[in-house]
Amino acid sequence: GGYSVTTTLDHGLDVWDGCGYLRREVGQASVGDWVRLKIGGPEIDRPLCPLPKPNPGGPNAVYYRTPDVLSEEAAEFLGLMVADGTVYNRGFRLAKRHEDVVDRFSYLVESLFGYQTKRTTIGRTPAAEVNSTVLADWVTPLGGTEPNNKRIPASVFRSPKRVQHAFLRGLFEDGTVNVR
Numbered sequence: 001g002g003y004s005v006t007t008t009l010d011h012g013l014d015v016w017d018g019c020g021y022l023r024r025e026v027g028q029a030s031v032g033d034w035v036r037l038k039i040g041g042p043e044i045d046r047p048l049c050p051l052p053k054p055n056p057g058g059p060n061a062v063y064y065r066t067p068d069v070l071s072e073e074a075a076e077f078l079g080l081m082v083a084d085g086t087v088y089n090r091g092f093r094l095a096k097r098h099e100d101v102v103d104r105f106s107y108l109v110e111s112l113f114g115y116q117t118k119r120t121t122i123g124r125t126p127a128a129e130v131n132s133t134v135l136a137d138w139v140t141p142l143g144g145t146e147p148n149n150k151r152i153p154a155s156v157f158r159s160p161k162r163v164q165h166a167f168l169r170g171l172f173e174d175g176t177v178n179v180r
Helices: 072-084 099-113 133-142 161-171
Strands: 012-016 021-025 085-088 091-095 118-122 125-130
Touching: 072 085, 072 091, 072 099, 072 161, 085 133, 091 099, 091 133, 099 125
Parallel strands: none
Antiparallel strands: 012 021, 085 091, 091 125, 118 125
């Protein structure tokens, strides 16, 4: 899961054996064992999680800036995308009947990427679109945005609490959770 643990060899760990957790000394654990760890720790030890660089696009690709780390703004954007965003092969969008949420999404997109969203409506629902294959390819590996497989990305769990709070602010902006 991207975590690093420093211990003495006789330190105890809870290791998953397939049915439950068993207490073992670190010296008895091996690479690939699943261990139970407390997520978190002192905030001072939690740096901002690095984000991937965009993939090289085709010869006509237009590049926009992308954040290097999961900042509070980037986390809120990701929360909105996990909650209500749609990624497609040529870009991504957020459609929401609350126009203030679409406005906030547009602000975050412009602030993070320097991209002016295209405002539109889907039926009667306000939406903001980003038509960039480079940015769509950048968002997808962050995780959690796949249709019918929405989840909290690992980078959020590895981030400081203030970044986790920003992600949750975007995720629960309207106070609802939908299975699909």
